[in-house]
Amino acid sequence: MLARLLPALMPSWRFFDAIGPAPRVDYAWVHDDTSPMTWHPFRPRPARLGVARMAARLLWNPMQNESLYIVRCAERIVEGETDFPVRELRWRLLLAERRAELVGQTAPSLRFRVRAVYREGGELLDEVVFVAASFRVTPAATR
Amino acid sequence: MSYAEAVRLTEILLGLAFLQQSLEHLAGPRDERVLHLPRLALSAALVAGWHSGAAALLLLVLGLLLLRRFDGPYNGGADRMGLLVLSCLCATHFAPTALLKEASFGYLAAQLVLSYFMSGWVKVVNPAWRRGEALVEVFAYSAYPVSEGLRGWAAHRALLRAMGWAVMVFELAFPLALLNAGALAVALVLAASFHLANACLFGLNRFLWAWLAAYPALWWCQGRLLP
Numbered sequence: 001m002l003a004r005l006l007p008a009l010m011p012s013w014r015f016f017d018a019i020g021p022a023p024r025v026d027y028a029w030v031h032d033d034t035s036p037m038t039w040h041p042f043r044p045r046p047a048r049l050g051v052a053r054m055a056a057r058l059l060w061n062p063m064q065n066e067s068l069y070i071v072r073c074a075e076r077i078v079e080g081e082t083d084f085p086v087r088e089l090r091w092r093l094l095l096a097e098r099r100a101e102l103v104g105q106t107a108p109s110l111r112f113r114v115r116a117v118y119r120e121g122g123e124l125l126d127e128v129v130f131v132a133a134s135f136r137v138t139p140a141a142t143r
Numbered sequence: 144m145s146y147a148e149a150v151r152l153t154e155i156l157l158g159l160a161f162l163q164q165s166l167e168h169l170a171g172p173r174d175e176r177v178l179h180l181p182r183l184a185l186s187a188a189l190v191a192g193w194h195s196g197a198a199a200l201l202l203l204v205l206g207l208l209l210l211r212r213f214d215g216p217y218n219g220g221a222d223r224m225g226l227l228v229l230s231c232l233c234a235t236h237f238a239p240t241a242l243l244k245e246a247s248f249g250y251l252a253a254q255l256v257l258s259y260f261m262s263g264w265v266k267v268v269n270p271a272w273r274r275g276e277a278l279v280e281v282f283a284y285s286a287y288p289v290s291e292g293l294r295g296w297a298a299h300r301a302l303l304r305a306m307g308w309a310v311m312v313f314e315l316a317f318p319l320a321l322l323n324a325g326a327l328a329v330a331l332v333l334a335a336s337f338h339l340a341n342a343c344l345f346g347l348n349r350f351l352w353a354w355l356a357a358y359p360a361l362w363w364c365q366g367r368l369l370p
Contacts, residue, residue, distance in 0.1 A: 004210040008226035013258045015220060017265035019280040049290040054343040057289075062167035064289060064346035069217050071286040084214045095172055117284045124284060 021116035023074035024126075027093055029107040030134050037111065040103050042093065043067045066092070074114045077130050090135055097137055109134040146245060149363035150235050151192065153251075153356055154199070157228050158189035160352035161202065164218075164225075178209055196236030203229050221349035227254055228356045245367075252364035255357045256318050259334065263314025272311065275304025287345040310337070327365050331358055 028037035043063075057064060070092055073085035093110055096102050102110075114130040144152075161182060168179040182205050188198040206226050209217065216222035234247030266272040271280070282288055283297035296303065313333060320330035335358075338351040 001207050001211060004215065005207060005226065005230070008216075008223040009230055011220070011223050011227065011254065011258070013220075013261035014265045015262045016277070016281065018269060019271065019277050019285060022285045024286075044291075045288065046290050048292040054289070057346065058339075058342055058348050058351065059163060060167065061346060061348045062170065065167060065218055065349065066171075068219070068286075068346065069213070072215075072219065088214075091172075119280060119284070 019119075020075075021078055021118035023071060023078050024115045024117060025070060025074050025089065025112055026115065027102065027110055027112045029103075029105055030109050030111050031107045032109070033111070033134050035107070039113065042096070042112065043070060043101075077114045078116050082130070086132055090132070094137065105137065109136050111135075144359065144363050144366060146248065146363055146367075149359040150232070150248065152359040153228065153232060154189050154192065154195050156352070156356035156359070157225065157232065158186045160225060160349070160356050161186035162190070163352055164349060174212065178205060178212060181205060182209075196233075199229060199232045199236060203233055218349050221347070221353045224258070224350070224353040224357065227251065228353070228360075231360070248360050249364050249367070251357055251360040255354075255361050256321065258354075259314045259317035263311050263317070266307075267311045267315060272307055275300060275307050278303040278307040287347075289344065289346045293344060313337070321361075321365050322369065324365060324369075327362065331362070 025042040026039040027042050028039050030037055070089065073088050073092075076085040077089075089112055090110075093102070093112060097105070097110070111134045112132050113128055115126055116129045117124065117126050119125070165179040165183045165186060168175045169183075171179075182202065185198045185202045185205070189195050189202065203226070206222075206229060209222075210226075216226075228251060231247050231251035235244045238244045238247055266277070269277065271277040279297050279300055282294055282303065284294075288294055288296075313330075317330055317334070320326045335351070335355060338347075338354050342348040342351045
């Protein structure tokens with residue numbers, strides 16, 4: 001536990017030192033791991049955000065802060081970690097389903113994937129780096 | 144500003160920052176509410192100055208539990224700065240001597256200066272930042288812009304290059320502001336404006352409030368070192 005506190009007591013302060021691959025999370029309703037998938041972006045950004053909304057978000061910004069946490073989980077998956085971040089992204093999708101954020105349910109289970117968007121040789125590349133196993137969505141699972 | 148006034152102002156600003164954060168979690172799942180409800184009460188105590196030493200210590204315990212729940216910080220650097228301010232506040236209450244109490248508050252001031260200087264240093268040694276490409280990439284494809292419309296800013300390369308250099312020069316020059324109280328006041332206003340811009344453009348609102356909470360320590364420290 002104290003090991004987790006140490007980076008706060010002696011931070012590196014390396015903000016935006018390099019612009020690495022940017023993760024995106026998509027989800028799909030599926031019957032099982034072999035069924036065809038239609039992917040939907042999880043938490044897509046709004047097309048525009050007015051000044052008043054931006055100002056209000058200084059004090060009340062739970063969705064964007066959760067989105068930043070989701071991005072961090074996805075980054076950890078891109079970095080090769082699959083235990084905690086995969087569990088946490090499944091949980092965030094279940095919560096999103098409970099809040100009716102996802103597109104309408106067309107199958108009993110959900111899957112998600114993580115894409116990495118990055119620049120290489122001047123070209124913007126978009127690569128799927130992880131596809132999670134499907135998991136069943138039941139009312140009890142989202143409680 | 145006296146030491147006692149600076150510590151008290153830090154308690155108020157940090158308490159408000161934690162109140163803002165914890166309120167956002169009240170609509171969240173039960174396991175988060177269980178941690179954030181007591182955090183709300185303790186943050187209110189910190190703002191009110193009601194047993195603030197005990198409140199700070201219990202908030203630190205809750206901070207550790209939150210680190211365990213999210214397997215690290217929920218909100219990256221903002222959470223880390225919050226925990227740093229909180230740890231230093233605890234030391235101002237529980238360190239055994241007045242000198243150690245002041246030293247721990249001074250440590251917070253030093254870390255605040257480093258937070259700007261190191262951020263500038265790691266950027267300026269990166270050719271992508273010096274060429275102005277890094278900020279273009281932030282807007283073009285990073286996960287940070289709060290709307291898709293903001294991605295259009297990536298086309299304004301000259302402007303973003305100038306903005307990138309302005310940020311780097313400001314961050315690297317920040318320690319010089321310690322030489323004069325007037326210069327420090329200007330630097331803190333500029334720094335707060337920088338966090339405000341990051342909050343508006345990238346949704347990093349928690350950084351603004353967490354960093355503001357550390358400002359009284361630096362204001363006091365400057366007066367202590369160069370009266």
